[in-house]
Amino acid sequence: MSENQSSVTPTVVRLPRYTKEEQAEILGDGDDPFGVAAAGLTWLPKEEHFGIRHGGSGGRLVAHAGVLRLPVAIGAAETEVVGVGGVAVAPDVRGQGLARLVVAAALDHARTMGPRHALLFCRPPLVPLYQRLGWRPLDQDVLVEQPGDRLVAMPLRTMVTPLDDDAHWPAEPVRLLSLPM
Template sequence: MPDPAITVERIPELGPERFAEITGGLDDPFETDGLGLQWAEKPVHYVARAEGRLVAHAGLVDVPLTVGGEDHVAGGLGTVIVAAGMRGRGLARLVVGAAMDHARVEGKDFGILFCLESRVGLYARLGWTLVDGEVTARQSDGDVVMPIRTMWIGLRDGASWPAGPVRLRSLPM
């Protein structure tokens, strides 16, 4: 259980200073710079604070996609980060849960995220499921096959991810 002194709130934007408050200014905290991808801005931000200091963040963006011949707009989760000294206390669970509650209230059927293999276990603990097969996303010079893992979560009772290739009609998040 997270410390009761930790609070979660939505903030209007993250910005480089708040981001650095969480990362401690670490270069490439997601270890994805080497992929050379363009990422979507996230307009919705949930943060956790401990004694006033920002210690965790999860971002959310609408992601239009086609899967199994169906068009959906999923809640795209990204920029999930917990301050180094605060990990292992349930803070990722808190801020990811807040972002997914937001997407659910908006009426989204699914959440979707991209992550490195080493983060799959975390999201599986939070109820996410791996997507099998090819996933493409937009870049400024055309579509790219995503080189990292894709996971989904249902946001309403009975929501089931359709089989088949996934085509994001937006940048990845």
């Protein structure tokens, strides 16, 4: 077994907070750790956080996913979704199923929050990963709010997943009634 692997199954924990230092623990301290700076968007911070620490509770944070309840208009109907974002897995431990574990924990929690769907935005190369995790890409543009009362089409790929068995995402125009998460 390599030093990056462990015979102990990773455990997802709820994090009391998620700081820039913890993000750097996972992704390093580069200027654009998620590769989305070129989109030129302002993002909302997530409110609830889930993580995996390598080596137990005091170990290095190696994965994260955050959630946030958000208002959205789908066609003429206003509702809420759970936004999932800040999904990150440290490069040296990728390929071990940590994204699946941390996103599943975030979605388990999202199911207790009320909305019937979760929504995320990702770079096109990550679409296949999220599809394997049960997410479905939306085929239409999604409008999001930005500072200065601007409304812009989300340049990243929008994906949704149901949070209950009966949830169906309508084929209607979508507008996030807030900054993206």
